[in-house]
Amino acid sequence: xxxxxxxxxWGFLKSFQLTIVLLALLMCLVVLCTLAQxxxxxxxxxxxxxxSFIVWNQPLLLHxxxxxxxxxxxLLTINLIGKTLDIKLIWSRAGMxxxxxxxxxxxxxxxxxxxxQVDTNMSIEVGQTVNxxxxxxxxxxxxxxxTDPTWDEVYSVPDHLLARGGSIAIPGTPVTLNVKRFxxxxxxxxLAPGAPPSMATAGVGAQVSVVERPLVAGDNEMNQTxxxxxxxxxxxxxxxxxxxxxxxxxxxxxxxxxxxxxxxxLRRQYLPYAFTLxxxxxxxxxxxDIPKNFSSxxxxxxxxxxxxxxxxxxxxxxxxxxGKTFYQASFGKxxxxxxxxxxxxxxxxxxxxxxxxxxxxxxxxxxxxxRRSLKRRQDQKEG
Amino acid sequence: xxxxxxxxxxGAGALALLIAFIIALPVGKARGFDVSGFGNLPILEGxxxxxxxSLARNSLLLxxxxxxxxxxxxxxxxxEWILDTVFRPQVADQQPIFVxxxxxxxxxxxxxQTKNRNYFSFNELGPHLDEVQKQAANAQPxxxxxRTRFQSAVVNLFxxxxxxxxxxxTLQLAGSPGLGWEIQSxxxxxxxxxxxxxxxxxxxxxxxxxxxxxxxxxxxxGQALEAGQTGGPLHPGLVPLAKLNAAYVANDxxxxxxxxxxxxxxxxxxxxxAFDHASNExxxxxxQPFFVGLSIYFVAFIVLCISWLYKPELLRPTAYSLLFAxxxxxxxxxxxxxxxxxxxxxxxxxxxxxxVGWAAVILGIIVERMYRKGFGTAVAAVAGFASxxxxxxxxxxxxxxxxxxxxxxxxxxxxxHVTTITIxxxxxxxxxxxxxxxxxxxxxxxxxxxxxxxxxxxxxxxxICFALFFSFVGTVLGGIWxxxxxxxxxxxxxxxxxxxLIVLWNAIILHARMAGYVRERxxxxxxxxxxxxxxxxxxxxxxxxxxxxxYGFTDSGFMYLVSFWIxxxxxxxxxxxxxxxxxxxxxxxx
Numbered sequence: 001x002x003x004x005x006x007x008x009x010w011g012f013l014k015s016f017q018l019t020i021v022l023l024a025l026l027m028c029l030v031v032l033c034t035l036a037q038x039x040x041x042x043x044x045x046x047x048x049x050x051x052s053f054i055v056w057n058q059p060l061l062l063h064x065x066x067x068x069x070x071x072x073x074x075l076l077t078i079n080l081i082g083k084t085l086d087i088k089l090i091w092s093r094a095g096m097x098x099x100x101x102x103x104x105x106x107x108x109x110x111x112x113x114x115x116x117q118v119d120t121n122m123s124i125e126v127g128q129t130v131n132x133x134x135x136x137x138x139x140x141x142x143x144x145x146x147t148d149p150t151w152d153e154v155y156s157v158p159d160h161l162l163a164r165g166g167s168i169a170i171p172g173t174p175v176t177l178n179v180k181r182f183x184x185x186x187x188x189x190x191l192a193p194g195a196p197p198s199m200a201t202a203g204v205g206a207q208v209s210v211v212e213r214p215l216v217a218g219d220n221e222m223n224q225t226x227x228x229x230x231x232x233x234x235x236x237x238x239x240x241x242x243x244x245x246x247x248x249x250x251x252x253x254x255x256x257x258x259x260x261x262x263x264x265x266l267r268r269q270y271l272p273y274a275f276t277l278x279x280x281x282x283x284x285x286x287x288x289d290i291p292k293n294f295s296s297x298x299x300x301x302x303x304x305x306x307x308x309x310x311x312x313x314x315x316x317x318x319x320x321x322x323g324k325t326f327y328q329a330s331f332g333k334x335x336x337x338x339x340x341x342x343x344x345x346x347x348x349x350x351x352x353x354x355x356x357x358x359x360x361x362x363x364x365x366x367x368x369x370x371r372r373s374l375k376r377r378q379d380q381k382e383g
Numbered sequence: 384x385x386x387x388x389x390x391x392x393x394g395a396g397a398l399a400l401l402i403a404f405i406i407a408l409p410v411g412k413a414r415g416f417d418v419s420g421f422g423n424l425p426i427l428e429g430x431x432x433x434x435x436x437s438l439a440r441n442s443l444l445l446x447x448x449x450x451x452x453x454x455x456x457x458x459x460x461x462x463e464w465i466l467d468t469v470f471r472p473q474v475a476d477q478q479p480i481f482v483x484x485x486x487x488x489x490x491x492x493x494x495x496q497t498k499n500r501n502y503f504s505f506n507e508l509g510p511h512l513d514e515v516q517k518q519a520a521n522a523q524p525x526x527x528x529x530r531t532r533f534q535s536a537v538v539n540l541f542x543x544x545x546x547x548x549x550x551x552x553t554l555q556l557a558g559s560p561g562l563g564w565e566i567q568s569x570x571x572x573x574x575x576x577x578x579x580x581x582x583x584x585x586x587x588x589x590x591x592x593x594x595x596x597x598x599x600x601x602x603x604x605g606q607a608l609e610a611g612q613t614g615g616p617l618h619p620g621l622v623p624l625a626k627l628n629a630a631y632v633a634n635d636x637x638x639x640x641x642x643x644x645x646x647x648x649x650x651x652x653x654x655x656x657a658f659d660h661a662s663n664e665x666x667x668x669x670x671q672p673f674f675v676g677l678s679i680y681f682v683a684f685i686v687l688c689i690s691w692l693y694k695p696e697l698l699r700p701t702a703y704s705l706l707f708a709x710x711x712x713x714x715x716x717x718x719x720x721x722x723x724x725x726x727x728x729x730x731x732x733x734x735x736x737x738x739v740g741w742a743a744v745i746l747g748i749i750v751e752r753m754y755r756k757g758f759g760t761a762v763a764a765v766a767g768f769a770s771x772x773x774x775x776x777x778x779x780x781x782x783x784x785x786x787x788x789x790x791x792x793x794x795x796x797x798x799x800h801v802t803t804i805t806i807x808x809x810x811x812x813x814x815x816x817x818x819x820x821x822x823x824x825x826x827x828x829x830x831x832x833x834x835x836x837x838x839x840x841x842x843x844x845x846x847i848c849f850a851l852f853f854s855f856v857g858t859v860l861g862g863i864w865x866x867x868x869x870x871x872x873x874x875x876x877x878x879x880x881x882x883x884l885i886v887l888w889n890a891i892i893l894h895a896r897m898a899g900y901v902r903e904r905x906x907x908x909x910x911x912x913x914x915x916x917x918x919x920x921x922x923x924x925x926x927x928x929x930x931x932x933x934y935g936f937t938d939s940g941f942m943y944l945v946s947f948w949i950x951x952x953x954x955x956x957x958x959x960x961x962x963x964x965x966x967x968x969x970x971x972x973x
Contacts, residue, residue, distance in 0.1 A: 016898035023891045027884055034880045046875045106859075110873060117871070285430025285786045286599035287588055292430075292786070316793050316868050327870045343870035351872040355859040362852050369848075 014082025095365025102357030112347030205242025396704030415636030581605025672716025740770030804857030810850025815914035881920025
């Protein structure tokens with residue numbers, strides 16, 4: 001009995017009906033995901049439709065649940081593996097076998113990318129040296145001990161910890177941060193005369209009024225993450241400070257001879273190597289503003305490898321270094337600032353493998369079919 | 384087929400090619416002036432060196448939506464028009480070239496909508512330009528998709544007027560005594576301001592780079608005058624230009640043609656090769672291979688339709704040979720574009736339409752060679768005709784050989800990814816076209832003919848396999864290009880999604896057919912649906928206005944897309960209609 005149920009379930013999982021239903025569902029998801037990008041931005045739409053198991057509460061679907069991309073992808077992979085195992089290992093099926101193996105690899109690649117890919121960026125001004133990459137959207141509250149002029153000691157609290165609130169002890173320092181209020185997105189303005197006083201008692205925050213705003217997800221929109229925080233050290237309070245992405249000027253307090261800077265910033269990941277931007281070029285076609293080329297000449301400095309060399313990063317020519325890939329992405333500040341997008345994806349090779357397998361498989365299959373049909377025509381002529 | 388019929392059939396194709404050749408021959412002089420030679424002068428505009436003729440055609444297409452117009456009882460071509468515009472603006476200003484369709488804009492400029500199309504001259508627009516500019520300035524900050532019909536139309540009119548205004552102030556300031564006077568008054572203090580105006584309004588640069596300077600440093604007349612103002616040496620091209628100007632205004636063809644020869648001499652010394660490159664492009668412009676090609680395809684299709692009623696054994700080969708002639712013209716045009724541009728065939732939406740049509744025609748010819756039933760010719764002629772019509776409409780947006788933006792500037796990926804994916808589009812469209820032919824045939828032809836049905840189904844199936852191969856490989860190659868340029872293989876960008884939809888749909892068709900869920904008719908219905916998906920992927924994402932690939936589309940594009948979808952739904956319905964609608968009773972009359 002159990003065996004029959006299991007075999008029937010397996011039979012269903014590898015059936016053609018399921019293949020077609022899943023492919024059709026995937027088409028629906030792709031259409032929905034594309035339409036949703038107008039409102040939600042690419043990343044938001046992909047997370048909602050493609051990187052989820054069940055799609056909940058989307059206005060495009062009238063808030064009805066729908067199987068998400070991850071679920072469809074998973075079932076399709078199982079279906080595909082079942083099918084692939086079923087394809088008889090005979091020469092006339094060799095092409096199909098290769099194609100379906102390639103598809104399994106392609107799906108695996110997209111899964112790895114969905115789960116493990118990390119997108120960050122690096123902005124460097126000409127002449128500047130940078131040894132970190134930063135997130136596009138996630139933020140952190142950094143507490144920086146700048147006492148030593150040659151060395152900054154950085155402690156940082158990511159935004160999701162700030163969102164939880166309460167007090168956060170910073171290991172390695174005597175400081176504890178009391179999170180008074182956290183705003184995932186806020187709008188800051190000068191405190192109008194007669195308005196209720198700011199929560200902040202120290203720093204520029206005392207003259208600023210903060211209004212909470214709904215989160216934005218568009219590709220070109222930024223959340224102005226802000227927090228009211230009270231640093232405590234040695235049993236005394238240093239006042240309540242406002243830290244926000246919207247505030248530029250550094251704010252600091254001194255405790256037992258140590259100067260601590262408080263700053264809200266995009267989340268950083270420090271690297272064991274550094275890039276110096278030596279030159280940035282923005283070429284245009286003569287007599288127009290149409291960009292012809294962007295390129296960054298960087299000096300890669302890696303003490304651990306005893307390495308210091310120049311690399312030119314330009315359009316369609318990224319630098320792959322230490323598991324990360326650096327692409328020329330953007331520019332600013334009158335062509336003196338270059339923005340490199342940085343991607344870390346352990347599965348980046350899988351699509352290449354898949355492409356080779358599938359193309360080869362299709363070629364083999366069509367060659368076999370062509371041969372068969374030519375033979376049939378020959379037979380017809382003779383017969 | 385007899386010997387004579389064979390020669391008659393191929394003679395039709397040869398005749399079509401002869402006509403195409405005659406169109407490419409140079410036209411005579413206008414009023415004794417070598418206007419064609421003037422159009423051959425190379426200029427720098429939009430980032431590339433091209434003949435003035437290309438600029439004239441594209442500008443006139445933008446302003447007038449045709450490449451020529453009738454005025455005072457005779458045809459004015461693009462070269463003569465640009466000559467009037469740059470040297471005799473007082474004449475050009477009277478020519479009714481601005482086409483305005485929007486009734487609200489027409490009433491804004493105090494006109495009445497009298498005919499289907501309404502043409503106005505610059506002089507007629509003159510008193511209302513301030514108002515047009517004011518309205519356009521209000522509308523410009525609004526994103527193009529969110530503008531009302533009036534706002535789009537008024538911005539469009541303003542852009543065209545501004546283009547014309549710049550053209551007439553590029554070689555001389557309109558209303559001034561001319562370039563010769565400008566050269567004589569070099570050094571006078573008032574000239575400075577005029578040079579500034581000339582530089583600011585200049586639309587193209589006509590003076591080739593001086594020896595020793597950068598190879599791209601073409602100069603506009605204003606720049607050259609400014610350099611001369613401070614006592615530097617005068618650019619050698621200025622004096623011949625001034626002579627051209629004076630001779631044209633004085634209506635002296637002999638002096639004009641002499642000055643033109645001088646100007647050619649200057650170009651040949653400073654920039655050898657530029658003149659020849661420009662004259663190649665001039666021949667291409669004049670030949671209009673895609674327009675000629677679509678006309679031949681149209682005739683081929685008509686001949687084929689007649690062949691089903693009358694003398695099939697003569698007319699069917701005639702249609703095929705006409706299709707072949709059309710394909711030769713189309714191929715030559717495509718090859719000429721590749722050579723002139725130094726790029727693979729597909730670089731923008733316009734060229735993708737040209738290429739989709741070309742690939743569909745070639746596939747159709749192959750299918751016709753294999754089955755010889757006339758269906759290959761029919762669908763190829765329709766596909767070629769339709770896609771070139773689409774291309775003609777897309778080409779009204781300006782220079783179709785525009786420069787590639789930095790990220791697209793990669794001949795390798797343009798040649799592999801873009802070409803492959805476009806062939807995938809062609810295949811899907813062709814399969815859909817065959818399915819439509821199958822449907823129509825079922826309803827029109829009384830005789831039940833399962834053999835032909837099967838042949839059509841085989842054709843469609845084979846082409847769907849072909850399309851799946853190319854669209855899949857093209858999509859994956861696109862992913863790899865994206866990995867090279869942006870660091871992600873797959874970003875769910877709308878254009879990528881569109882390509883994926885085509886792959887998925889073709890895969891569904893093949894799997895459904897293999898599992899036996901659909902047979903002949905089901906496959907055909909699905910193939911027609913493939914047309915809708917391909918159209919959406921090709922043009923729909925440009926209407927969505929998001930993503931990296933959205934490289935612009937006209938506002939009315941959405942209406943066209945929806946209309947196309949409706950026709951396809953109708954065809955699907957027809958194909959679905961039960962068998963009793965298909966087979967006509969043999970003698971239905973009472």
